[in-house]
Amino acid sequence: DAKTTQPNSMESNEEEPVHLPCNHSTISGTDYIHWYRQLPSQGPEYVIHGLTSNVNNRMASLAIAEDRKSSTLILHRATLRDAAVYYCILRDVEYGNKLVFGAGTILRVKS
């Protein structure tokens, strides 16, 4: 499984944008970049995914570097409810059903 590297923790102020980075220098051409988050006392939940182009949905935006060796999850206006562990995960087309979590980034949001 290709490896991702994320900061252990980040802090943000409420109502401000948050940029969560992820490095994946060994990414292969068939790896999709997925983001999940896990709120306290809950199971993980899907946030967004992409392959090459930037992606937007109602929860967040995903910016993917041109060489695909890094990506950034963008929360446009952080709320207290966004405090969670954010996981950046690579999923390979060959092993599509495997979702393997790395250490993730603990996001703290201050009011």
Added chain:
Amino acid sequence: DTEVTQTPKHLVMGMTNKKSLKCEQHMGHRAMYWYKQKAKKPPELMFVYSYEKLSINESVPSRFSPECPNSSLLNLHLHALQPEDSALYLCASSLETSGRPTGELFFGEGSRLTVL
């Protein structure tokens, strides 16, 4: 209905007990998963079922025995567990069963297991 329901929410068992964890979804998903999560650690994949057949076993000890009796139900049978098996056990499901790694996984809230 976009829920994955896990029961029980909490389970305490002795090392000689036999117990089961249950997971149910009614989203028509054909892939189901078991993950194990220790405190302050990321979830670790244990098993994947695709169309009720075991497709991935991540070298899990035989004291954990998964079962998928139908497309909506996933069980994890527990026998002769050790205290270090105490953890949160998460179930998930997804629509895709082929090699398309684009679909999202839906997770339950987990069953917290304590082995005495």
